[in-house]
Amino acid sequence: MKRIFLPALPAILPLSTYADLPLTIEDIMTDKGKWKLETSLTYLNSENNRAELAAPVYIQTGATSFIPIPTEIQENGSNTDMLVGTLGLRYGLTGNTDIYGSGSYLWHEERKLDGNGKTRNKRMSDVSLGISHTFLKDDKNPALISFLESTVYEKSRNKASSGKSWLIGATTYKAIDPIVLSLTAAYRINGSKTLSDGIRYKSGNYLLLNPNISFAANDRISLTGGIQWLGKQPDRIDGKKESARNTSTYAHFGAGFGFTKTTALNASARFNVSGQSSSELKFGVQHTF
Template sequence: MRKVTFIIFTLIPSIVYADLPLSLEDILTDKGKLKLETSVSYINGESNHSELSSPIYIQTGTANFIAVPTEVRERNQNSDMVVGTLGLRYGLTGNTDIYGSGSYLWREDRQFDGEGRKTRDNSLSDISLGISHTFLKDEKNPALIGFIEGAVYEKSHGKVSSGKSWLIGATTYKSIDPIVLSLTAAYRFNGSKTLLDGVKYREGNYWLVNPSVAFAANDRISLIGGIQWLSKQPDQFDGKKESIRTSSTYAHLGTGIGFTKATSMNISARFGISGQSSSELKLGVQHTF
């Protein structure tokens, strides 16, 4: 059972919880060990409205997202985005990790409202630091892991801010060989930011709930699937709401390959079922030193 359990948690993509390892002993990074986590995501979004839109949310980690502003939605707009993420985790104790990650965003927007336009942009999007801790292990009761992280660098509407966004959440899971059931819930708080033109901007806070199921096909390959629900409060400019509260539902599917106990790779897809129209493909690699 230990071998099957290990491969599932090693290969669950960060959609669930930062590529959870799958044996009880390896649920977090071993004390004194360093874990490298890298990923590349491709996102496509499309809209056909002529109103101020909510941002497109690109998932880069546990329950963390980059909010990519879409400004005013033209009559027809299609966007391609690529996000590269590099993260490091360090085991402080057998139950506690500290971690950090940074994401770089490239995007191309194509718009048509009587005439065609195309714009491109690329920049460092965000850098965040966090800590996670295992409160309960998977024994009689399901395991429970809590985490909190904050953005030390965040670019929004061309303006850089620090310490304005915080994420707190928890993941619980239960292994029933060869299946692992997991649930992640998180809340993100966004503070007010001053934009380049002096306008006060506050991105809406959001709730995230993500139940998932992982199945070990064999000792090297696992299959993962689940549903993700996100509810977001309206954005505000100078204290005035610029949208309504929105909710979106996504489905995600993935597969992973465990090359060794220290190295794994996962490929996943995330696509909208209701609400926001966007889809995401992600390739991630994890290695422990």
């Protein structure tokens, strides 16, 4: 069987950082006692036109995880560049269960479309811990992997918090050499946070659906593509809506390369089909030791 890389099986990887990095069918979960070091760099460009309510920009740091970047109400809109670096470590507790941790650092620049100024900031965005477990292996039936993740540190609107966000979901996939078909569903729950000025802020929960197909070009290179649907609830300040409920559809494609038996490289792109206007480019590396 060819080595088929799986750049979009989020439940197999630490979700907030490296769910888009390639793995092989023969080694989807981390072997017992083994470690996997994974890192990625994501660039996003987004443009917001004038709107009654300022919807946040979401930058994707993993196949099921996003960092919400609040935006202010604009009369003439803005253009935004964001860069997120992520680093994570995953450990195989058993042949079927992994635990993992990851952290993300954000650089952000927003420019007013009328030319009247810009803002810049950089900060540690979040640190997450999670667990994933294989309930069914790919045999007569498709594989089924579930995952649960929580943020132990996150910063939004200049206020740090812990344990306020949880992610739960599952991935199912079926390998039909040289193709892998997969579907991921995930739901993120965001709790209320008290900001430095005493205001109660709640980022909207979101639901993610992501069907995907991967194809092994040869024993070292694979190609992947799919559709992603994201439904986000409104953000709220002191119980009042700050943005409208938002749905977006994205298309994504990428390529994975098995550099060595223990190191894999990945490059991918994600662009808007409907809803929020944004596009992303990502490069990732994974190493097993």
